[in-house]
Amino acid sequence: MITASRYFKEKFGHKMYKAAISLDVTCPNRDGKVGTGGCAFCSAGGSGEFASSSSLPVRRQIDDAISKLSSKVPEDTGYIAYFQSFTSTYCDPDKLRGALNEAVSHPKVEALSVATRPDCLPPQILDVLKEAAARIPLYVELGLQTCDDEVARSFGRGYETRVYDEAVTALKTCGANVITHIICGLPGEDKDMMLRSVEHAIAAGTDGLKFTCLYILKNTRYEKLYEEGKIEVLGQQEYFDIVEEALSLVPEDMVVHRLTGDGPKSILIAPMWTADKRQVVNYINRRFKDLL
Numbered sequence: 001m002i003t004a005s006r007y008f009k010e011k012f013g014h015k016m017y018k019a020a021i022s023l024d025v026t027c028p029n030r031d032g033k034v035g036t037g038g039c040a041f042c043s044a045g046g047s048g049e050f051a052s053s054s055s056l057p058v059r060r061q062i063d064d065a066i067s068k069l070s071s072k073v074p075e076d077t078g079y080i081a082y083f084q085s086f087t088s089t090y091c092d093p094d095k096l097r098g099a100l101n102e103a104v105s106h107p108k109v110e111a112l113s114v115a116t117r118p119d120c121l122p123p124q125i126l127d128v129l130k131e132a133a134a135r136i137p138l139y140v141e142l143g144l145q146t147c148d149d150e151v152a153r154s155f156g157r158g159y160e161t162r163v164y165d166e167a168v169t170a171l172k173t174c175g176a177n178v179i180t181h182i183i184c185g186l187p188g189e190d191k192d193m194m195l196r197s198v199e200h201a202i203a204a205g206t207d208g209l210k211f212t213c214l215y216i217l218k219n220t221r222y223e224k225l226y227e228e229g230k231i232e233v234l235g236q237q238e239y240f241d242i243v244e245e246a247l248s249l250v251p252e253d254m255v256v257h258r259l260t261g262d263g264p265k266s267i268l269i270a271p272m273w274t275a276d277k278r279q280v281v282n283y284i285n286r287r288f289k290d291l292l
């Protein structure tokens, strides 16, 4: 495996940070097209809690994100405009084209990253992504979470795994670099099932992986089940034991963008070990020092 920091340093010649952006879009799993309640773990913010308000122009959101980061990062840092919340391609193609063009024109933006669902990539949207990828490095992040369709149905993902497989192929044809999100700790999954999802994403042709443990967030369907004692979360050691095994499956030239996520503290219910970011970073650095 290659770490994201090494990969970005080699590709861009310096560190890269993400400037999170919210587009004024929703998700077909919330507005009724595919479902109404969203995935059982997804917060009302659609995973965009770190981004600015979607009512602001894209350029302004990038400026805001950069000014928040600027005191903490080296001067020669480059930025990835990260369209993070909900389903960034669930909109009119011209709207997406306009937003991506606005981001590309920002002088500090050196790459784009677009988070979306594999079932929201119709041909006109793929054309927009292809145009963008011809201008600037483009990463597309797909929330697979699991390759087990039964587990996916249980949390309400709303698409079959074969749709993900087709999306990876289509995106790579467009010149996008595909990053796949995997959640470890989904109810109904044991370690072998989690590892199977990693193998599945690798076989499907993903370029990179992002791991996260299952968070229980306020106002999600999982909150209720957790409070009723019907589901559990992973402990820190248990989670990283699984990640360590998963990493042993990852090809040498594949980029691992994240070993765990960073749940928004204001709405985090469990697992609380994830709230102490410094402790988690120290643990990762100690445990994975030979890989990082």
Ligand code: SF4
Residues within 6 Å of the ligand: 027, 028, 029, 030, 037, 038, 039, 042, 043, 046, 047, 085, 086, 087, 117, 143, 157
């Ligand atoms: S597809 Fe993404 S944004 Fe939509 S409900 Fe699921 S996790 Fe949330």
